[in-house]
Amino acid sequence: MSTKKISVVIPCLNEEKGIGTCIDKARSALDKLGMPYEIVVSDNGSTDNSVNISLEKGARVVREPKKGYGNAYLTGMDASNGDYIVMADADDTYDLSQIQDFIRPLEEGFDFVMGSRFKGSMLPGSMSWSHRYIGNPILSSILRIFFHTRISDSHCGYRSFTRDAYKRMQLKTTGMEFASEMVVNAIKEKLKITEVPINYYPRKGDSKLESLRDAWRHMRFMLLYAPTYLYLLPGVIFLSIGLLLVVGLSMGTVMLFSRPLLYHFNILGMVLSILGFQIISLGIFSRAFSYLNGFDRFDKKIEGFLKNFHLEKGLISGLALFAAGVCVFIHIFLKWVFSNFGELFEIKSAMLATTLTIIGIQMIFSSFFLSFLILEKRNDGSVRPRNNN
Numbered sequence: 001m002s003t004k005k006i007s008v009v010i011p012c013l014n015e016e017k018g019i020g021t022c023i024d025k026a027r028s029a030l031d032k033l034g035m036p037y038e039i040v041v042s043d044n045g046s047t048d049n050s051v052n053i054s055l056e057k058g059a060r061v062v063r064e065p066k067k068g069y070g071n072a073y074l075t076g077m078d079a080s081n082g083d084y085i086v087m088a089d090a091d092d093t094y095d096l097s098q099i100q101d102f103i104r105p106l107e108e109g110f111d112f113v114m115g116s117r118f119k120g121s122m123l124p125g126s127m128s129w130s131h132r133y134i135g136n137p138i139l140s141s142i143l144r145i146f147f148h149t150r151i152s153d154s155h156c157g158y159r160s161f162t163r164d165a166y167k168r169m170q171l172k173t174t175g176m177e178f179a180s181e182m183v184v185n186a187i188k189e190k191l192k193i194t195e196v197p198i199n200y201y202p203r204k205g206d207s208k209l210e211s212l213r214d215a216w217r218h219m220r221f222m223l224l225y226a227p228t229y230l231y232l233l234p235g236v237i238f239l240s241i242g243l244l245l246v247v248g249l250s251m252g253t254v255m256l257f258s259r260p261l262l263y264h265f266n267i268l269g270m271v272l273s274i275l276g277f278q279i280i281s282l283g284i285f286s287r288a289f290s291y292l293n294g295f296d297r298f299d300k301k302i303e304g305f306l307k308n309f310h311l312e313k314g315l316i317s318g319l320a321l322f323a324a325g326v327c328v329f330i331h332i333f334l335k336w337v338f339s340n341f342g343e344l345f346e347i348k349s350a351m352l353a354t355t356l357t358i359i360g361i362q363m364i365f366s367s368f369f370l371s372f373l374i375l376e377k378r379n380d381g382s383v384r385p386r387n388n389n
Contacts, residue, residue: 002107006030006037007082008099011072013044015090016053018204022088023057025096033100041090042076044068050090070171070178077166086160091203093126094158101196102160111165111191114151114183115158120197127200135215142219143180146226147187151195154183158198165191177221184225227290231283239276242355245269250352266351277359281366288373306374314367322360328353 008026012019023039030037041054041061054061064075077085084106088094094115105113122132140154157179161169169185171178186193223230246269249261287302332346332353 002035004035004083004107005081006033006035006084006086006099006103007077007080008037008039008086008088008096009042009073009076009080010039010059010088010090011042011044011069011076012046012050012054012090013067013072014046014048014050015205016046016049018092019050019090020053020057021092021204022090022096023054023059025092026086026088026099027058029097029099033103035103038080038082040076040080042072042079044072066174068174068178069176070174070181073178074171074174083163084160085163085166088158089203091205093201093203095199095201098198099160101198102158105194105196106160106162109192110194112161112186112193113159114153114193114195115156115198116151116153116195117156117198117200118153119195120199122200123202125202139180139215139219139222143183143222146222146229147184149183149187149193151183151193153195155179156198161186161191165189173221175217177217180221181225184222224286225290227283227286231279231286235276235279235281235283237276238272238279242269242272242274242276246273246352246355250348263347266348270351270355273355274358274362277362281362284366285370285373288370292373309370309374311367311371314370315364318360318363318367320360321356321363325353325356325358325360328356 008030010019010022010026019041023041026039030039039057039059041051041059043051043054043061043063044067045065051061060079062075062079064072073087077087084103086099086102088096102113102115117127118136127136136153136155140152143154144150159182165186168189168191169182171181171185173181245261245265249266249269284305288306291302291306328349332344332349335346336342336344
């Protein structure tokens with residue numbers, strides 16, 4: 001039998017109805033495993049009898065006065081000293097007598113074990129229909145798409161991982177999005193992940209969840225950690241459609257369904273082009289900031305881009321676009337001169353020139369800003385993330 005120590009970490013905020021049962025189940029399962037263990041209850045400001053019950057059951061209680069699911073877990077995990085960490089809620093929704101199923105894969109070489117309620121059984125009353133058929137499936141699907149994983153239940157709170165995996169994940173968030181951050185960072189760190197089916201039971205005590213607010217916090221976190229989907233993809237789509245309209249219409253009449261596209265589409269194209277370039281710029285800034293501050297420590301694409309980026313290249317590209325726009329304006333002016341300053345009707349060309357000059361100016365100042373972001377370079381020109389420690 002392994003001599004590695006297990007730490008069971010349970011966050012608690014007024015859970016007197018369930019905390020005692022959770023500790024009893026965990027202790028019984030851990031005794032059967034025969035491995036050294038500890039049970040750590042991270043109290044998040046309980047005003048009921050939760051702390052006394054935890055102490056009576058032999059758990060070690062640590063205090064975290066700052067409210068938040070993530071705060072409670074971070075304090076409990078930092079205070080624990082096991083080689084393996086098991087996390088579960090204090091409301092008895094997760095069967096802690098099933099702990100061996102979360103330890104066995106770690107012994108076999110996995111770094112991170114996720115419980116899956118959808119692969120197991122959900123008892124009647126354990127999860128509302130909106131969470132079971134709408135909220136959790138949608139959020140789990142978005143996480144699978146954004147971060148290229150096959151995890152079926154990304155918001156299950158019953159998990160285990162090695163001490164080394166915990167250190168590598170470098171968790172920071174303080175609220176319910178902590179659950180998403182853990183999965184995302186585990187994926188980014190290329191941890192060896194597996195899932196085990198679990199049964200899910202009706203909770204004991206009052207729920208602390210606020211469905212819409214907590215769902216938005218998970219969604220917000222995933223979008224912030226997936227700038228390709230938040231910025232770059234829509235930006236490229238807008239810019240491509242916009243340039244296609246502006247350039248195409250400036251060269252002549254374009255027909256769609258046997259109808260000519262008139263000046264309204266020029267305006268639409270100009271707006272989409274400028275907006276698309278601005279969104280792409282923000283996406284590049286966000287990825288650079290994320291990489292340089294250690295959030296995307298292994299983002300090879302942005303690392304390569306930053307290594308090869310030079311302010312002068314951005315300035316030359318921006319000036320070239322600006323000059324192209326100015327040339328079109330000059331062409332329009334000369335046509336007006338040669339027409340003896342008569343009536344001028346070069347709206348399509350003027351919109352093309354306006355688009356080019358604005359994007360050129362944006363590129364110039366965006367290059368300055370990006371250059372400011374990446375001031376920390378090695379002598380060989382490579383870029384390194386900032387050390388936050």
